[in-house]
Amino acid sequence: MNSLDSHYRRSLRRFIVPLGLLICVLLSALLAGILVVANQQTRSVDEAQRRLVTAALRMNQTDLKRTTIDYGTWEDVGAHVIDARDLDWMETNVGLSVFRTFGVDDVFVVQPDGKTLFAFRDGARIEAKVEDVLTQGLQPLLADVLRWMPGNATVGNLLADGIPAMAAVTPLALRDFPAKQHLPVLILVKRLDAEIITELEQASALQSLQLQRQPPSDMTSVPIDTIDGRPTAYFVWGSAHAGAELLWVALPIWAALVLACAASGYFLHRRINAAARLLSVGEWQVRHDPLTGLPNRIRLSERLEETCGNLIESQHGFALLYLDLDGFKAVNDSQGHDAGDQVLRAVADRIRTQLAPCDLAARLGGDEFAVLLLPVPFPDVARSRAEALIEAICRPIRLESGVEVQVGTTIGVTVAPQDGLTPDTLLRRADDALYEGKRRGKTRVCFANQVPQRASVD
Numbered sequence: 001m002n003s004l005d006s007h008y009r010r011s012l013r014r015f016i017v018p019l020g021l022l023i024c025v026l027l028s029a030l031l032a033g034i035l036v037v038a039n040q041q042t043r044s045v046d047e048a049q050r051r052l053v054t055a056a057l058r059m060n061q062t063d064l065k066r067t068t069i070d071y072g073t074w075e076d077v078g079a080h081v082i083d084a085r086d087l088d089w090m091e092t093n094v095g096l097s098v099f100r101t102f103g104v105d106d107v108f109v110v111q112p113d114g115k116t117l118f119a120f121r122d123g124a125r126i127e128a129k130v131e132d133v134l135t136q137g138l139q140p141l142l143a144d145v146l147r148w149m150p151g152n153a154t155v156g157n158l159l160a161d162g163i164p165a166m167a168a169v170t171p172l173a174l175r176d177f178p179a180k181q182h183l184p185v186l187i188l189v190k191r192l193d194a195e196i197i198t199e200l201e202q203a204s205a206l207q208s209l210q211l212q213r214q215p216p217s218d219m220t221s222v223p224i225d226t227i228d229g230r231p232t233a234y235f236v237w238g239s240a241h242a243g244a245e246l247l248w249v250a251l252p253i254w255a256a257l258v259l260a261c262a263a264s265g266y267f268l269h270r271r272i273n274a275a276a277r278l279l280s281v282g283e284w285q286v287r288h289d290p291l292t293g294l295p296n297r298i299r300l301s302e303r304l305e306e307t308c309g310n311l312i313e314s315q316h317g318f319a320l321l322y323l324d325l326d327g328f329k330a331v332n333d334s335q336g337h338d339a340g341d342q343v344l345r346a347v348a349d350r351i352r353t354q355l356a357p358c359d360l361a362a363r364l365g366g367d368e369f370a371v372l373l374l375p376v377p378f379p380d381v382a383r384s385r386a387e388a389l390i391e392a393i394c395r396p397i398r399l400e401s402g403v404e405v406q407v408g409t410t411i412g413v414t415v416a417p418q419d420g421l422t423p424d425t426l427l428r429r430a431d432d433a434l435y436e437g438k439r440r441g442k443t444r445v446c447f448a449n450q451v452p453q454r455a456s457v458d
Helices: 002-072 075-083 087-102 138-145 194-204 242-256 261-286 297-309 328-335 337-353 379-393 423-440
Strands: 106-110 116-121 154-160 163-171 185-191 210-212 220-225 231-237 318-326 360-365 368-373 408-416 445-447
Touching: 002 087, 002 154, 002 163, 002 185, 002 194, 002 220, 002 231, 002 242, 002 261, 002 297, 002 360, 075 087, 075 116, 087 106, 087 116, 138 154, 138 163, 138 185, 154 185, 154 231, 297 360, 297 368, 297 423, 318 337, 318 379, 318 423, 328 337, 337 360, 337 368, 337 379, 368 379, 379 408, 379 445, 408 423, 423 445
Parallel strands: 408 445
Antiparallel strands: 106 116, 106 185, 154 163, 163 185, 210 231, 220 231, 318 368, 318 408, 360 368
């Protein structure tokens, strides 16, 4: 009996030991896999959040750059501040205007020799030199802008009285100025204060976003670099620790695999899907405008890049429409920002009704929109579609208060491949056409080939 017992024990041991070892190897491999996936998921979510913050900051810089170019190309600015030295006019029409409308904190006009002609801060003109206010990051911006003519600008980060800020610099357009000489420059500065941080929080769907001079080791961060690569500060926030959620669920399941391996796979699959859905929501938010639900500038750029890349292969032309609302500022000023938001949502809905399945509409910021029409075999088709958009947008809009308001739109149109083969060229020429349409009387369609040659020169 003892010999039989020993024989059975040995037989069972020969079967159980390899099986036990195999289970241990599988459980160890699964545990290692869970840890790797959790770590990778945490890194992926953190990187996605970094992209969200970077994209939101870049959109704010783009808006500031456009505002700076608008004021820099306004010849009255150069005439009053350079020729007439009328600083009161400059304070009223530029300083207070950008302060109240666009939240710009600082405005400077600087001569090529570095002399500060005009300084404005927080709603009032001040007596200060630009280099005393704008410290780290100013000189690279000034050096870079020397390459530009009016109509272009350089944007970057710097320190304004020790506070991280973003600034845009553009040459001033002057009526009479010797050729091949440097122009005076206009500098607009927005400090990265609590209001900007709140906007970035909303745009990037993050909470507890902070601005610090040094990045804490235990927090996720994005550096705010000057254009020569020196960090002025860091946006920091607590890591999502997406992998930790996976571990909290997967490790108990892994421990229970000794009794129920099949059940653990089901729970693990559910948690991975939940994390993927969170990432999907974040990707949607970074590519869409939260007010109107339309795609934003990032998504438009991606679609334009894709469409231009397929242009030769597909042999189908397309049109890019650049829309700017006429009369929106009057509604916003008279009825309030809530009414302005209602108008923007109504305009977005009306644009949607005019889209074909292959088209794309985007809000670029403020009261500017873009529509990508695919395909457009002839320019007349683009004109017809643009006129239909104008007709739809111009219909009266009833606000929640019961008041009826009305806005119009001016549309600049570029047609590919006739007007360009790259996204930057098409966007720039559509923008030029838009401003030419504004100049001719607003609420009209203007094609890029109708813009005088001087208007499309960089």
